[in-house]
Amino acid sequence: MYHSTKTTRTTMKNEITIGRTAVTPYMLFLLVLVLIPLGLVVYYSFTDTEGGFTFAHFLQFMQGGEALNTFLYSFFIALVTTAICLLLGYPAAYFLSIRVANNPPEKRLAEVMIILYIVPMWINCLLRTLATVELFNILSIPLGEGALLFGLCYDYLPFMIYPIYTDLLKMDMSLLEASADLGANRWQSFWKVVVPLSKRGIYSGIVMVFLPTLSTFAISELLTHNKITLFGSLIQRCFGEGGILMWNYGAALSMIMFVVVFLLEHFSHDEE
Amino acid sequence: MKQTQSIIEVEHVSKQFEDGKFALQDVSLSVQKGEFVTILGPSGCGKTTLLRCIAGFQNPTTGSILLSGKELTDTPPNKRPVNTVFQKYALFPHLNVYNNVAFGLKLKSIDADQIEKRVKRALKTVGMTDYESRDVNSLSGGQQQRVAIARAIVNQPEVLLLDEPLAALDLKMRKDMQLELKEMHKKLGITFIYVTHDQEEALTLSDRVVVMNEGQIQQIGTPTDIYNEPQNCFVADFIGESNILGGKMICDRLVRFCDKEFECIDEGFGEDTPVDIVIRPEDIYIWETRNNAGQVASIEEQQQDYDLDDRIPKGNFTKWYGTVQSCIFKGVHYEMIVLTPDGYEFMVQDYHEFKAGTNVGMLVRPEDIQIMHKQHHKYNYFEGEITKNGMVRFIGAEWEVSEDQLAQFNAGDIVQVLVPFREIDLQDHEEEGVLSGEVHFILYKGNHYHLTIRTNDGIDLIVNTTDVWDNGDRVGIKIPKECIILQKLPEQQ
Numbered sequence: 144m145y146h147s148t149k150t151t152r153t154t155m156k157n158e159i160t161i162g163r164t165a166v167t168p169y170m171l172f173l174l175v176l177v178l179i180p181l182g183l184v185v186y187y188s189f190t191d192t193e194g195g196f197t198f199a200h201f202l203q204f205m206q207g208g209e210a211l212n213t214f215l216y217s218f219f220i221a222l223v224t225t226a227i228c229l230l231l232g233y234p235a236a237y238f239l240s241i242r243v244a245n246n247p248p249e250k251r252l253a254e255v256m257i258i259l260y261i262v263p264m265w266i267n268c269l270l271r272t273l274a275t276v277e278l279f280n281i282l283s284i285p286l287g288e289g290a291l292l293f294g295l296c297y298d299y300l301p302f303m304i305y306p307i308y309t310d311l312l313k314m315d316m317s318l319l320e321a322s323a324d325l326g327a328n329r330w331q332s333f334w335k336v337v338v339p340l341s342k343r344g345i346y347s348g349i350v351m352v353f354l355p356t357l358s359t360f361a362i363s364e365l366l367t368h369n370k371i372t373l374f375g376s377l378i379q380r381c382f383g384e385g386g387i388l389m390w391n392y393g394a395a396l397s398m399i400m401f402v403v404v405f406l407l408e409h410f411s412h413d414e415e
Numbered sequence: 416m417k418q419t420q421s422i423i424e425v426e427h428v429s430k431q432f433e434d435g436k437f438a439l440q441d442v443s444l445s446v447q448k449g450e451f452v453t454i455l456g457p458s459g460c461g462k463t464t465l466l467r468c469i470a471g472f473q474n475p476t477t478g479s480i481l482l483s484g485k486e487l488t489d490t491p492p493n494k495r496p497v498n499t500v501f502q503k504y505a506l507f508p509h510l511n512v513y514n515n516v517a518f519g520l521k522l523k524s525i526d527a528d529q530i531e532k533r534v535k536r537a538l539k540t541v542g543m544t545d546y547e548s549r550d551v552n553s554l555s556g557g558q559q560q561r562v563a564i565a566r567a568i569v570n571q572p573e574v575l576l577l578d579e580p581l582a583a584l585d586l587k588m589r590k591d592m593q594l595e596l597k598e599m600h601k602k603l604g605i606t607f608i609y610v611t612h613d614q615e616e617a618l619t620l621s622d623r624v625v626v627m628n629e630g631q632i633q634q635i636g637t638p639t640d641i642y643n644e645p646q647n648c649f650v651a652d653f654i655g656e657s658n659i660l661g662g663k664m665i666c667d668r669l670v671r672f673c674d675k676e677f678e679c680i681d682e683g684f685g686e687d688t689p690v691d692i693v694i695r696p697e698d699i700y701i702w703e704t705r706n707n708a709g710q711v712a713s714i715e716e717q718q719q720d721y722d723l724d725d726r727i728p729k730g731n732f733t734k735w736y737g738t739v740q741s742c743i744f745k746g747v748h749y750e751m752i753v754l755t756p757d758g759y760e761f762m763v764q765d766y767h768e769f770k771a772g773t774n775v776g777m778l779v780r781p782e783d784i785q786i787m788h789k790q791h792h793k794y795n796y797f798e799g800e801i802t803k804n805g806m807v808r809f810i811g812a813e814w815e816v817s818e819d820q821l822a823q824f825n826a827g828d829i830v831q832v833l834v835p836f837r838e839i840d841l842q843d844h845e846e847e848g849v850l851s852g853e854v855h856f857i858l859y860k861g862n863h864y865h866l867t868i869r870t871n872d873g874i875d876l877i878v879n880t881t882d883v884w885d886n887g888d889r890v891g892i893k894i895p896k897e898c899i900i901l902q903k904l905p906e907q908q
Binding site: 315317318320321322323324325326327328331335336339340342 | 470471472491492493494497498499501503505506507508509518519522523566567570
C-alpha cells in the first residue's frame with residue numbers, strides 16, 4: 144500500500160517536471176513576442192522622441208481631429224458589421240442546429256451545410272478580400288463603404304455563426320417542448336428560451352466579429368481603394384514609410400485601441 | 416353516459432415513423448375524469464409515443480384523440496389544456512425556481528400578485544417553499560423533479576401527463592415520491608396519465624393500468640386484475656414473477672399440464688384447446704416429502720407427508736412432486752426453483768425455507784390457475800415465393816426445401832410457409848446462419864424457452880429451444896430443409 148503511494152507520487156513529480164520543460168518554449172515565445180513588445184508599446188506611448196515622459200500623444204488624440212474621427216468611424220463600421228453578421232448569422236445557426244437535433248436523418252445535410260459556412264475560414268482573409276475586390280470589379284460596382292461592409296461581413300460571418308451554432312446544438316430540445324407545453328407559441332419560445340440559452344454564443348460571436356473589425360486595416364484599404372481610412376490603417380501609417388518620428392504617436396493610438404478592446408472584452412465576460 | 420365522464424379518448428390511434436416502423440398500432444383508450452392511469456411497458460413499446468401524441472408533440476398517423484369530447488388531434492401543444500412532467504425534467508436552466516414555475520402563467524395575461532400566489536401555492540404542494548430564488552442547476556434530482564411537477568400543476572391543467580418522472584431517482588427517493596404523487600393526485604383532483612416501465616410503480620400508483628407491448632395495448636385493468644388475471648403470456652411475464660406453462664384445456668374446469676390433470680375454474684375455452692397457464696410462485700403450496708421424489712415414492716407415503724403438514728390446504732387437489740434446485744432468501748420470503756422428474760421447472764415462493772436437494776410436494780388451488788388463450792400454436796406462418804432455382808424466398812432470404820414439399824408448386828408461386836417453433840436452429844455466430852437476427856424476447860415455459868427472434872428486417876420468428884440465450888444476443892438462423900412446410904395460401908375472403 145505504502146509502496147504504491149510512493150510510486151504514484153514519484154510519477155506525479157516526474158509529470159510535473161516534464162510539463163514544466165514542455166511549456167518552456169512557449170513561455171519564451173510569450174516573453175519575446177508578447178510581453179516585451181507590449182512593454183515597448185507602453186514605453187513609446189508615454190515618451191517623446193527624445194525619450195522624455197509625456198502625455199502629449201493622448202492629449203492630441205482627445206482634442207479631436209483626424210485620429211478621433213477615424214476611431215469613431217471605425218467603431219461605427221465595426222458596430223454595423225457586427226449587427227449585420229448577427230442578423231444573418233443567428234437564423235443560419237438556429238436552423239442548422241435545430242435541424243440537426245430534431246432530424247437525425249438530416250444530420251449529415253446540416254453537417255455539410257455548417258462546413259460550407261465555415262469553409263471560407265480555411266482560406267486566408269487577405270486572399271478572400273482580393274477575390275472580393277475582383278468580384279466587384281467584374282460586376283463594375285464601385286468600391287467604397289458598401290464594398291467595405293460587404294467584405295467585412297463576408298470575412299467575419301463564420302465567426303458569428305459557429306459559436307452560436309455550437310451553443311444551440313448543446314441546447315436540450317425537450318426545453319422547447321416544455322415551453323410549448325406550458326403554452327408558449329413558437330415566437331415566445333424563441334425569445335424566452337432559445338435566445339437566453341444562446342447568450343454565451345451570441346457574446347462570443349460579437350466579440351469575435353467586433354474586435355477584429357475594429358482593428359482591421361488591410362481589408363479596408365483594398366476594398367475602398369484607400370479612400371476610407373480605418374483606425375487600424377491610421378496606426379499602420381504611423382509606422383509606415385512616414386518615418387520614425389511617428390512611432391510614439393502610433394504607440395499611443397495602439398494603447399488606446401488596446402484599452403478599448405480590453406474593456407469590451409472585460410464587459411462581455413462580466414455579462415456572461 | 417360514458418361520453419360525459421371520460422376526459423381523454425384515444426380512438427384507433429396508429430403512429431408510423433418515416434422508416435415504416437409502427438410505434439403505435441390501433442390503440443384505443445378512454446381515461447375517466449380524475450383517474451390515475453398508468454401506461455406500462457418495456458422500453459420501445461410505444462408508451463412514450465402515446466403520451467407524446469396526447470401532449471401534442473407528435474401527431475398520430477391515423478386515428479384521433481378527443482378531450483372532453485372535443486377533437487384535439489390537430490391542436491398544437493401550446494393550445495392543449497394538458498401539461499407534461501418530462502422524464503429529464505426539462506427545467507429552464509436560465510431561470511430560477513420561481514421563474515420556472517411562473518413560466519406558463521407569465522405567458523397568459525395574469526396579474527403579478529395572482530401569479531405569485533399561485534406559484535407559492537404550487538411550490539408548497541410539492542414541498543419546495545423556501546427554494547424560490549434558487550438556481551435550478553443547484554438542486555438535486557428529486558428537488559428538480561418537484562419543481563417540474565410544480566411547473567406543470569400551477570397551470571391547473573385538466574390532465575397531467577407524467578413521462579417516467581421518477582426513473583432518474585434512486586430507489587428510496589422513488590418510493591417516497593410515489594406516495595407523494597398519489598397524495599397530490601387525491602388533493603388536486605387532476606387526471607393523471609403516467610408512463611412507466613416499472614411494474615411495481617404501476618401497481619402501487621394507479622387506478623387502472625394499461626399494459627403495452629410492441630405498439631399495442633395488451634391489457635387494460637385495475638392493478639389486481641392485471642396481476643391476477645393476465646390476458647396473455649406477455650402480461651403475465653411482465654407483471655411480477657410467474658410460472659408460464661403450455662397446456663391443454665380438456666373441457667370446462669379441467670386443464671392438463673405437466674402431464675397431469677388439474678381442476679380449474681375457467682370455462683368456455685372449448686375441448687382439447689391448447690392454452691397457456693400462469694401460476695404465480697406465491698400461489699404454490701410446498702411441503703417436504705421424506706421419500707425421494709425423483710424415484711416416485713409410493714402414493715401412500717407421499718399422502719402421509721401431505722396429511723401431516725397442516726399449513727397445506729386439504730382437499731382433492733392434484734399434487735405434483737420435485738426436488739429443490741436452489742433456494743434464495745428474498746427478505747420476506749424464500750424463492751425456490753423446483754425441478755420435477757419430467758424436467759419442468761417451477762419457481763415457488765414460501766415463508767419457509769426448503770434447502771436445495773429437499774424433495775417436495777406441490778399443489779395449487781384451482782382458482783390460482785390462470786388460463787390464457789395461446790397466442791401462437793406451433794408454427795411461424797410466412798408468405799413466400801418459389802424461386803427458379805428450387806428454393807423458397809421468405810423473411811428476406813432464400814431457403815432450401817425438401818423435394819416433396821416443392822413438388823406441388825411451380826417457380827413464381829406464392830405460398831404459405833410454415834416453420835415449426837421447435838425446429839429452428841440458432842447459431843452462436845451470425846455468419847453460420849442463412850439469416851441473422853437478435854433475441855428480442857424470452858419467455859421460460861417450465862421446461863423450454865420460448866424466444867422471439869427479430870431479423871434485421873424487423874420480422875419476428877418464434878423459436879422454442881432448451882438452450883439458454885440472453886436478450887439482445889445476435890444469432891444466426893438456420894432451418895433444416897425437411898422441416899419447412901409449404902401450403903397453398905388460404906383463400907382470400
